[in-house]
Amino acid sequence: MKVFLKLIWFFKLRKKEYLIGLSMLGLVAILNLIPPKVIGYVIDEIGNGELTTQSLAKWVGIIIVVAILIYIMRYYWRRMIFGSSTYLAKLLREKLFHHFTKMSPSFYQQRRVGDLMAHATNDISAVQQTAGGGVLTLFDSVTTGGFVILAMAITIDWRLTLIALIPMPLMAISTSYYGKLLHSRFREAQAAFSDLNDKTQESISGIKVIKTFGQQDEDTADFTRLSNDVVDKNMKVAKIDSLFDPTISLVIGFSFMLSLGFGAKFIYEGSMSIGDLVAFNTYLGLLVWPMLAFGMLFNIMERGSASYDRIEQLLEVPVEIDDKENALDSKPNGDIGFKIDDFKFPGDQASALHSVHFTLKRGETLGIVGKTGSGKTTILKLLLREFEGYNGEIRFGNHTIDDYKKQRLREAIGYVPQDHFLFSTTVFENIAFNNPQENREEVEQIAKIAHIHDDILRFTNGYETIVGERGVSLSGGQKQRISIARALMMKPELLILDDSLSAVDAKTEEAILKSLKEAREDSTTIITSHRLSAIEHAHLIIVMDDGTIVEQGTHEELMALQGKYFEMYQLQQLERLVEKGGEEIE
């Protein structure tokens, strides 16, 4: 019942719908009492020879009117109650999604997309069940059950009612017992099924090994063994599942026998008519559903409650990085001063960055090089204010970056991430991501700077080609260039290329860097790269190792130093040579 309390805000919100729906439901329960009674009267009148054309027309007329009323009301309560529960699902989904958009990267690092998806689908649908089927079951089983019993006791015979009800609790008890058994067996069946799933997954991942060792038949035999287990576990479920229907007919059968036997006795004694007995039996049939429903109700509510708690927990995760009070509502510009003495990622023991100090003048280019894990991307993450909690300060223009509104800071930075993520939409909308209303010429102009325009024209639908997961597959280099164009569309004060040229060939890289330089004369650029050619012409190059700067200077200075940078440069020259097949290059 707790879950209904938690959902009270929603019931209030949809007060009208629930009130209408539930009163219709109650009315249907009452109306349903009429036809059995009418049948009883008709049978009695036939038996006594009292039936006339008029009375028959009256009785039949009543049933027809009742039937039509029931049809209409059923239509409406379903619409009201199921409609409301669907509305609740929509609301929760909306809430969750809006909440997700406010969560910082660390939120996403701690959770898997699949789990978040499960909350937004399975949990919401369990809550939806509670607000729809749950409410319905609770209300309907109480009203229908109550009304039917009342009708039997008041209009027919209370003694017979009591007698006929004797076996009924047995049904509620046994179905709820079966439900419990079913629950644990069902879990086992699910586990067997997921083992089968894992097995299939593993066989497909290891397909080469299996083929190499020629063990297809043996592997299939192993699969068969697991699928036998699935059959066994499911048979255990089936054995309980199949108990429901027979048990119900058994209990109802007992009730029928009791009511017939004692009913016959009452008729013999003259305190009841045959019509009453027939009506009584029809009422008994109406009791099946409320009894069954009561058994199921518990399950629905338990699931709904657990799911609702999980959703609430997610919604309660606070927004981590927020604007300061009186944060500056202006777009930052100017020099960048990066002075970090120490930074650890939340929950980590070791420093991710220590003693990283550099200054980048407006319009200059910074190159960051170093091995994977040396701290290149961490510098960028701090600049983007994805993480906080460092010793030191980062200045952009005349203020530290947390003085600005987060939205305004982001407006100034065009970021091209390492993993080029494209959305499942047209090339045009991917490039014009920050403003889908952008005009075509502008987008093409930018695409030319990123050297992707010609590629796009070669796609089947040009700029209208759908890309991303469900679209055409692009090469890594094409994706990178589209994400560069996407960042350029913002005309950012600061452009950050996070190893974003790794998949394009050396010639294209050079061309892109050249046109970037021309198009962004007064703007600042930060490039991280494995390939030194990408940062060779930077105004400042820093060499990162183990979270700190080991060398810094211009290309010439660093070469003269004959240190780490020099070594890397020599090796890469040779590598390029090998890639080209060994022919000497000038």
Place this chain on the structure above:
Amino acid sequence: MNNKSAFSSKEQTQILFRLLSYLKPHKKAVLLALFLLMLTVIGDVTGPYLIKIFLDDHVATNNFEFEAIILLAVSYFIIQILNVIISYFQLVKFQEIALKIIQQLRIDVFSKIHQLGMRYFDETPAGSIVSRATNDTEAIKELFVSVLSSFIQAAFLIVGVYIAMFLLNPMLALYALVLLPLIFLVIYLYRKFSSVVFLTMREKLSQLNAKLAESLSGMGIIQTFRQEQRISEDFDKINDEHYAAMMNNIKLNSLLLRPVIDLIFFTAIVLILTYFGMASFNTAIEVGVVYVFITYINRFFEPINNVMERLAFYQQAIVAASRVFALLDNEDIEPKQEEREQVISSGLIEFKNVTFSYDGKANVLKNISFTVKPGETVALVGHTGSGKSSIINLLMRFYEFGDGDILIDGKSIKSYRKKELRNKLGLVLQDPFLFYGTIESNIRLFNSSLTKEQVIAAAEFVQADKFIEQLPSKYDQRVSERGSTFSSGQRQLVAFARTIATNPKILVLDEATASIDTETEVAIQSSLEKMRKGRTTIAIAHRLSTIQDAELILVLHQGEIVERGTHQELLAQNGLYHKMYLLQNGIVE
């Protein structure tokens, strides 16, 4: 390619019949289940009839003859009990048949997967192949478990009730026949409208989920580009559309499912009352007959409501089945062997003018020819994409090639039996894949003819025994998914032992030392040396130091052999090999 969700009724029938053909091996069980079902229907029909006798012959006439009533009560009781027992077994039997059919379907899918060529796996995401074998077949299960059995049950009960009604009152039974077309009309209308509504609902749902998944994975980008607002609006729009589609579905279900069936039920009641009421004006009517007819009509509608509720499952099952059958009918199967009775005895390998392309357009191997003499080692070197792995893929028969030929012991590789090739060629992959199980099960794989001693001997031979002996459970140590608790070196040693256990004539090493931590590297190197002794070896090597003693080194570039010779000869040539060598040794001129 499998996103199609609307089928013409002809396609639907074809799919349904193909599914039904899976019933054939269970003919006996099906007949038994049907027989039991028939018994329960007879029970369902006779029960109310006994009550009719009770009402007419005893209650209405006040004839309370003790023995007769006891006889009636006892027979009613026995019928009830029997009915309960039989219907329980009948229900269980139907479920059993359904589960067995689904199991067969799964096994079919799984063994089909094993017959498919590597090309299929290159093109299809693993997740969707897994779905075919598990989730889709699970959706079909619903068809057999709930849809088909409730359809059959409904059909039997309807026929049984009609027969009973005909025996009692043929005239009224004829009138009642009017109900059938009415019900079929409702089913027809529902299916007609629901297929549209259902389709949009599923479409909206998949859009909703896709949008959600994509936004979650791309949240970083959305936030850096400050598009939270716009993406939220997009999401809200799809969410609203999904809500609207759901509402349409609710409305349709409310109009045409349970409520309308109940309306027809009331019509039937009206029909019965009117008929008997009119008849009673002329002749005496036994009230028991009225009672029994009303009970029959009640019984009659139970299965119909069941069927209506399960119509939606039917549609889903058909869609799932179409996907499963598409996989079963896939013709992208692995290369065929001529299966001739011949044995690989010496291990001489010859590539003769082999040209190969994965996509039929760009050749990744061009006119490759070389010979590996028995017991010798040939090393393949070259940068990524030069064609090294393709040579191994062809030798292992993962892909079919068109031009040229590969000979082993002078006979085309295509002519051998598959089993012979698998026994005599041992491949060690770059990424040593370990299966869930134990160390021992990973060395033996499914080969039950290996004794435990042979498994241990293989491990000792490749010097994997040292680390295995140190594990708490030694050879019975659990290996978790993909062997993630072991270092890459340890995994590689297990993979070596696995290969050595089959004692192959020819050893194929696909960059076997590429992803190895330095601690185990020494062990691996000496194991490799031991393994190569007396075996023809083809090795792809990243680290040139590992192949310096090879009898022949082939340097590949863009699908062609550009240099060939021994280590010393190639160094002397001062070409590509020389540069690679310098690069790897970090020697800078």
